Amino acid sequence: MPSSPQQHLPDPGGIVIHAAGALATTQRFLSGLGLRAAARCQARAGAVPGVHATLTPGFATRYLPGHDTTGVARALSLRTDADDADLDREILLTMLASPVAFTFPSVAELESAVRIRRYIVRAASRTALAFDTEHAERPADYWRYDEARGFTVLPGRSLIDGLRKATQPEASGQLYSFSCYRATEYVTVLAIAQELQTANPDLGRRLQRxxxxxxVMSGSFHDTFLREYGTLDAPLPQRFYVPGDRLWFRNPDAASSDVEGYEGSWVFYLGGGLFNNFWERGAPYTLTAKCVEIHHWRHGLRSDAAGKPYIDEAAVKARVQQTLADPEATAAVLARMMRIRDPQGVYAEGGCIDATRERVRWVRPGHSDIVLPDCPGGAHGLSIAA
Known part of the structure; x- marks a missing residue:
């Protein structure tokens, strides 16, 4: 993986473009979406010149207080569910509000990042799975399985079409069984592949191969395609999310988290205060609803005749409805669940909120830091301040 020089300016939050003379281009990009008045753009001098863009203090205080991004779309009447330009506006506004800088080597790379997030949100909204923790299946006309290679695309078949058929019922006519974690990988790769068609066709061809x-799965997938931002030592604010973020809600209950599939929940932030629901696509979660559901997994813990633990979803659903109908009960659950999660292996006083989020790496020629394990391609640009 390309190395990162250690001598860079301190991380200021917002958006940083590491390119000389990028101020006017950044301002034009923001103006094109009607956001120029909401942003403060400043040229950065020094060893790595560029541009630093954040929200103006007045705008941030009014619409994203304390880095809370969950209400900005509603406050500004953005139709992010139906209007791509409005979704792009929410993406940029929340990036500008970030306490951790999103860094890019060019404005074009920022534009690609915004489009990838938009593609993720649209694909996640269309994705629906059949819940099955023990089996996995894919459309046989696009995919084949090998224990050593996992599910691979048949030669000559489009990766983009194959991913859509595996995840989107409109494309296949049925639901396929696999985990929410694997589904987040598929949605992410689909978005990357869509952007690469025009932004970097060579990398797109290598991704297909x-x-x-x-x-590429699990830990290797994360290392290849994603960057994590925020840390347990310096966690992101509990209500800070950017549309297209991949994130994990942890189950903080030790007993129910031992049930396969209930260790936590992998989702995408869709914007507008909503998180996708792979199992009931038309019923995305609010932050409150997600926290309450995970809290009540413990109350659905049962054992079958063979002594194997499972979660009674009907019991969980009834508890969720009961809690959400009672403001005091909801507040009590949120007081615990809205805490930052404990470290791995620890079940103490933490809640379900992760300290970090995940975003896609750079994709454009000369800058991309995606190195495919079996199809690495040529030289890649150096990461500046990732």
Missing amino acids: QWETRA
């Missing part, structure tokens, strides 16, 4: 050769 990679999935014809071997699937």
Whole structure:
């Protein structure tokens, strides 16, 4: 993986473009979406010149107080569910509000990042799965399985079409069984592949060959395609989310978290205060509803005749409805669940909120830091301040 020089300016939050003379281009990009008045753009001098853009203090205080991004779309009457330009506006506004800087080597790379997030949100909204923790299946006309290589795309079949058929019922006519974690990988790769068609066709062809050769999964997937921002030592604010973020809600209950599939929940932030629901696509979660549901997994813990633990979803749903109908009960659950999660392996006083979020790496020629394990391609640009 490309190395990062250690001598860079301190991380100021918002958006940083590491390119000389990028001020006018950044301002034009923001103006094109009607956001110029909401942003403060400043040229940065020094060893790595560029641009630093954040929200104006007055705008941030009014619409995203304390880095809370969950209400900005509603406050500004943005139709992010139906209007791509409005979704792009929410993406940029929340990035500008970030306490951790989103860094890019060019304005074009920022534009690609915004489009990838938009593609993720649209694909996540269309994705629906059949819940099954023990089996996995894919459309047989696009995919084949090998224990050593995972699910790979048949030669000559489009990766983009194959991912859509595996995740979107409109494309296949049925629901397929696999985990929410794997679904987040598929949605992410689909968005990257869509952007690469025009932004970096060579990398797009190598991505296609990679999935014809071997699937990139789990830890390798994270290392190859994503960057994590925020840390347990310096957690992101509990209500800070950017549309297109991949994130994990942890189950803080030790007993119910031992049930396969209930360790936590992998989702995408859709914007507008909503998180996708892979199991009931038309019923996305609010932050409150997600926290309450995970809290009540413990109350659905049962054992079957063989002594194997499982979660009674009907019991969980009844508890959720009961809690959400009672403001005091909801507030009591949120007081615990809205805490930052404990470290891995610890079940103490933490809640379900992760300290970090995940975003896609750079994708454009000369800057991309995506190195495919089986189809690495040529030289890549150096990461500046990732």
